[in-house]
Amino acid sequence: MTTTLAHDTVVATRPVPVARGYRFELVKLVSQWRIRLLVLACWIAPALFVAAVGRQSTLPVDTLFGRWMLATGWAGPLVTLGFAGTWALPLLTSVVAGDVFASEDRLGTWRHLLVVVRSPRRIFAAKALASLTVLLLLVAGLACSGVVGGLLGVGDQPLVGLDGHLLTPGDAAAKVFLAWVCVLAPTLALAAIGLLGSVALGRSPMGLLLPAVVALGMQLVQMLPLPVAIRLALPGYAFIAWNGLFTSPAQLGPLLIGIVVSLVWTVIATALAYALFVRRDFTNAAYDGSGRRAVTAGALPLAGVFAVTVALVAATTGATGSGIERDKVQRSLATAFAHLYRMQTEQLNRPGVTEAQLKATATCDKGSIRVAAEGPGNDWRCVVSWHLPGVEAEGTAVYQLDVSPDGRFMADGDGPKEVNGYFLVRTPTGDAPNPLWQFDGNVELLRTAKE
Amino acid sequence: MDTLLAVRARGITKCFGDVVALDGVDLDVVRGQIHGLAGPNGAGKTTLLGLLLGLAVADSGRLEILGTPVRRALTVPEGVAGFVDGPGLYPSLTARQNLAALAALRGGDARSAGVDDVLDQVGLTDVADDQTRGFSLGMRQRLGLAAALLTKPRLLVLDEPSNGLDPAGKKHVHGVLTRLAADGTAVVLSSHRMDDLAALCSDVTIVATGRVVFSGPLSKLAAENRELDYRLATSDPRAARRLAADAAGIRIVDDAVTRHDTDALVVRALTPALDALVARLVHAGLALRELAPVVSPLEAAFLALTEPKEAGR
Numbered sequence: 001m002t003t004t005l006a007h008d009t010v011v012a013t014r015p016v017p018v019a020r021g022y023r024f025e026l027v028k029l030v031s032q033w034r035i036r037l038l039v040l041a042c043w044i045a046p047a048l049f050v051a052a053v054g055r056q057s058t059l060p061v062d063t064l065f066g067r068w069m070l071a072t073g074w075a076g077p078l079v080t081l082g083f084a085g086t087w088a089l090p091l092l093t094s095v096v097a098g099d100v101f102a103s104e105d106r107l108g109t110w111r112h113l114l115v116v117v118r119s120p121r122r123i124f125a126a127k128a129l130a131s132l133t134v135l136l137l138l139v140a141g142l143a144c145s146g147v148v149g150g151l152l153g154v155g156d157q158p159l160v161g162l163d164g165h166l167l168t169p170g171d172a173a174a175k176v177f178l179a180w181v182c183v184l185a186p187t188l189a190l191a192a193i194g195l196l197g198s199v200a201l202g203r204s205p206m207g208l209l210l211p212a213v214v215a216l217g218m219q220l221v222q223m224l225p226l227p228v229a230i231r232l233a234l235p236g237y238a239f240i241a242w243n244g245l246f247t248s249p250a251q252l253g254p255l256l257i258g259i260v261v262s263l264v265w266t267v268i269a270t271a272l273a274y275a276l277f278v279r280r281d282f283t284n285a286a287y288d289g290s291g292r293r294a295v296t297a298g299a300l301p302l303a304g305v306f307a308v309t310v311a312l313v314a315a316t317t318g319a320t321g322s323g324i325e326r327d328k329v330q331r332s333l334a335t336a337f338a339h340l341y342r343m344q345t346e347q348l349n350r351p352g353v354t355e356a357q358l359k360a361t362a363t364c365d366k367g368s369i370r371v372a373a374e375g376p377g378n379d380w381r382c383v384v385s386w387h388l389p390g391v392e393a394e395g396t397a398v399y400q401l402d403v404s405p406d407g408r409f410m411a412d413g414d415g416p417k418e419v420n421g422y423f424l425v426r427t428p429t430g431d432a433p434n435p436l437w438q439f440d441g442n443v444e445l446l447r448t449a450k451e
Numbered sequence: 452m453d454t455l456l457a458v459r460a461r462g463i464t465k466c467f468g469d470v471v472a473l474d475g476v477d478l479d480v481v482r483g484q485i486h487g488l489a490g491p492n493g494a495g496k497t498t499l500l501g502l503l504l505g506l507a508v509a510d511s512g513r514l515e516i517l518g519t520p521v522r523r524a525l526t527v528p529e530g531v532a533g534f535v536d537g538p539g540l541y542p543s544l545t546a547r548q549n550l551a552a553l554a555a556l557r558g559g560d561a562r563s564a565g566v567d568d569v570l571d572q573v574g575l576t577d578v579a580d581d582q583t584r585g586f587s588l589g590m591r592q593r594l595g596l597a598a599a600l601l602t603k604p605r606l607l608v609l610d611e612p613s614n615g616l617d618p619a620g621k622k623h624v625h626g627v628l629t630r631l632a633a634d635g636t637a638v639v640l641s642s643h644r645m646d647d648l649a650a651l652c653s654d655v656t657i658v659a660t661g662r663v664v665f666s667g668p669l670s671k672l673a674a675e676n677r678e679l680d681y682r683l684a685t686s687d688p689r690a691a692r693r694l695a696a697d698a699a700g701i702r703i704v705d706d707a708v709t710r711h712d713t714d715a716l717v718v719r720a721l722t723p724a725l726d727a728l729v730a731r732l733v734h735a736g737l738a739l740r741e742l743a744p745v746v747s748p749l750e751a752a753f754l755a756l757t758e759p760k761e762a763g764r
Contacts, residue, residue, distance in 0.1 A: 014529065016556055024556045031543040112539020112598075115504050115532070116556055118525040282506055 015119035021126030022133075028103075029096070029134050038092060039134075042141035047149030050076030054153035064162075064243060064408065064440055069150075070433075072157040074172040076150030077143060078246075081179055084142050085239030089187050090215030092138050097194030098208045100131040101277070105203040110282050120278045128195060128270065135191055136184075143180040147173075160435070161246040162442040163332065164339030179242040182255060185262035189235035190215055192269035193302075199273045199280075200294035225376055225405050228319035228445045233309035235262040240406050243442050251444040253317075261309055268305055272298055323445030324403055326364055326373040329380060332443050333399065333411060334362040337384045340435040344419075347427045347435070353388060360386040364401070378402035380409070395419070397436070407443040455482040456515075457606045457637030458503060463512035465498055472498040473509070474661040480606070480639055480654075485632045487652035487669070488641040491757050495661040496610070496641040500535045503527070503608045503639060517605055533608030533639075538595020542584035546575055546594050549583060553598055569597040574623040588615030596624060600631075607631060609640040613647045625651055645749040659757040673748040677755055680704055681725060684715040684741035685732060692716050694731050700724030717745060 029035050053059065053069050054076070060066035063082045068075040104110045117123050159172035167175065190211040197210030206213075218236030231237050238258030244251030276297055314320050338360040345353055364382035366373040373380075380401035385394050398414035413420025413436055420436040458480035465473040473495045480486045490496050501507050502514060505527035514521045519528045540549055547566060554564035561567075570579050573593040578586070583594065592612055599607055607628075613621055628638050628651055642648050648655055649669060657665040657672075665672055685691040695701050695718050704717040720728065732739055744751070 015525075016558075020556050020558060024552055027548075027552050027555075028541055028543070031541070031548070033543070107539070107541065108537065109539035109541065111501070111504070111506055111535055114506060114525060115534075116553060118505070120525075 016117045018125045022129050025126045025130030042138045046080040046145035050149030051153030072159045073150030073154040074159040077146030080146035090212045093190040093194045093211040097131045097191040100127045101198035102207050124277050163247040164336035165248045175245045182242045185259040186235045186238040189262040189265040192266045196269045196273040199277045200298050228323035229314035232257045232313045235265040238262045253446045322375040328443045330362040330364050334360040336441045343435045358386040376403045376405040407445045409441045413437045457482045459515040461513045463509045480637050482637045483635045484653045485638040485651045487648035487655035490658040494658045530605035532599040532602040532604035534595050535610040540583045545580050547579040569600040573597045589620045607638045664756045672752045680745040686738035698728045
């Protein structure tokens with residue numbers, strides 16, 4: 001007679017707990033030389049860059065806060081943040097999240113992992129958490145390194161905000177911290193897209209590159225003169241919207257929308273990746289992905305989310321135009337000018353004056369007078385007027401404005417020379433950079449309460 | 452006689468789309484024995500091993516592993532270990548780190564899990580701290596076996612474990628598997644090499660195009676009464692050829708071997724006819740210098756069972 005093994009000696013299947021799977025995935029990630037290299041680079045390179053720039057006369061003025069890198073150490077981490085949002089974070093999410101599933105396909109280790117862990121759900125959770133941990137470590141490195149480099153290389157001075165007002169070192173530190181926390185949301189969205197690409201496209205290189213490609217696409221969209229609702233409906237907008245923290249009052253509307261949109265994309269892309277993963281047939285040792293499945297189960301649902309978000313943002317904010325209107329540009333320019341004029345007054349050791357006393361206003365036109373003064377472009381021309389207490393004559397200064405589609409502008413002083421026409425001012429202690437010569441500003445794309 | 456079964460499969464069928472990978476497969480694997488699984492490429496061996504590891508479930512049929520019915524994927528009971536399509540190793544980790552990470556995944560540490568012991572068992576102690584990136588196929592196979600040993604398996608499932616092994620590696624692996632079986636572990640291993648199966652297995656199952664064409668003891672497979680080709684070398688090849696040509700039940704096969712080696716001839720015969728021929732050769736005063744099957748009886752049985760039958764034959 002033949003009998004099977006007695007039941008009482010058999011232990012039921014127990015999937016490996018997520019915590020152990022998470023540690024296992026971390027060990028695998030950290031053992032890869034490219035991850036180690038990235039961690040090292042993120043924790044060292046920004047500090048070296050910021051400290052090196054702090055010893056040069058040429059500044060990265062094209063990057064937001066770049067022109068203040070010699071003035072305060074708090075500009076450094078913000079320049080790093082601008083660079084990270086454009087290049088570093090998309091690439092980091094590609095290398096970490098975009099490869100976390102595909103690497104098992106490349107190594108042919110899925111069956112081995114499944115036999116040990118016995119739960120695709122737990123494997124997914126462990127991999128997602130491990131890649132998130134590594135990404136957080138990298139982002140923390142970029143932030144801390146930039147701060148340390150700035151403070152050691154330049155110092156803990158006040159920071160000039162995007163509307164020209166001065167932030168105390170304490171305020172600057174808090175806002176720098178907040179800005180880095182805010183970009184975690186779009187980073188998470190890119191990481192979730194990376195997970196989705198890694199699951200849907202397997203060993204295909206496209207799976208690895210997906211977050212970088214998506215981020216590049218979103219940046220291109222932000223560069224085009226498109227309606228504000230479309231900009232805000234993309235998770236990449238939060239990589240820009242942190243700028244609003246550095247105005248007074250803070251432009252929180254676009255920032256909050258950007259963060260919420262990013263988190264929605266994070267949840268949906270992760271859910272799609274999860275659904276694809278737990279339905280996968282692991283009978284093949286390697287998987288080269290399915291373009292069709294990636295489109296139907298990945299791209300189309302996210303396109304749907306985007307369409308719904310555009311409609312929601314347009315309906316709730318009414319932001320269907322470019323968001324860059326004459327009134328907003330004039331107000332932003334006049335506010336920034338007033339703040340910076342105060343700074344220049346202090347530099348020149350003149351009697352103190354407040355923004356309220358200056359009553360600065362701006363009158364702007366764009367291009368030809370036959371064209372409505374609206375939208376982005378480098379053909380904005382503005383005249384700023386102000387009053388000094390006890391002086392009857394009105395002061396005026398001319399600016400050329402280059403306004404980007406995302407609302408950021410660069411004001412270039414066109415005279416008079418003693419106010420904004422020259423890059424240096426003569427102070428009692430010697431020549432110093434003229435804060436009114438060129439400065440950055442920001443137009444809030446959404447309608448504000450004042451409007 | 453009471454025998455405990457580690458695997459009991461009845462009528463297992465598994466399809467992938469239109470492809471029938473397994474078609475009504477029955478399999479019994481006895482605890483404490485090494486069971487060989489042979490078959491040509493695409494016969495369904497890996498699919499069957501995958502079912503035993505719980506990577507997939509059968510479309511129909513009944514599978515019990517270690518006494519537990521398996522109805523869903525990844526629900527095989529504790530005590531089942533092994534690999535299909537090569538072991539899963541992480542090249543950026545050393546051999547020891549690979550095993551330690553696995554041990555940690557199961558809730559133990561490297562020392563208590565016996566990482567050093569299993570590395571020693573498979574003969575990889577000297578390279579324990581080398582990254583597996585540079586490991587040869589044979590070393591990877593041995594490390595895969597070590598990983599399976601960490602779980603102290605009661606059913607060990609191995610897909611082509613002898614692939615890429617040098618003689619020393621093969622000796623290690625065979626020794627480990629034999630000891631495991633002696634300790635009561637059931638081992639199922641697939642191989643294309645009948646000599647490996649002959650060296651290790653007590654029972655063998657041969658599958659072809661998803662069906663079992665033989666299952667039973669190796670001795671029974673070898674003893675199947677079928678004609679084999681034998682190489683015959685004597686002191687007088689001409690006389691031997693004449694005697695063989697006249698003998699009943701003997702056919703002289705004029706193949707490439709005999710064309711170049713005039714001292715030998717190849718005859719095809721059943722065992723009784725061959726015995727009679729040997730007696731006649733000796734009686735005729737010819738010295739028998741060599742008599743050996745051109746293909747081993749197991750190999751011949753395997754080929755006979757798995758090669759497609761020619762039309763009209």
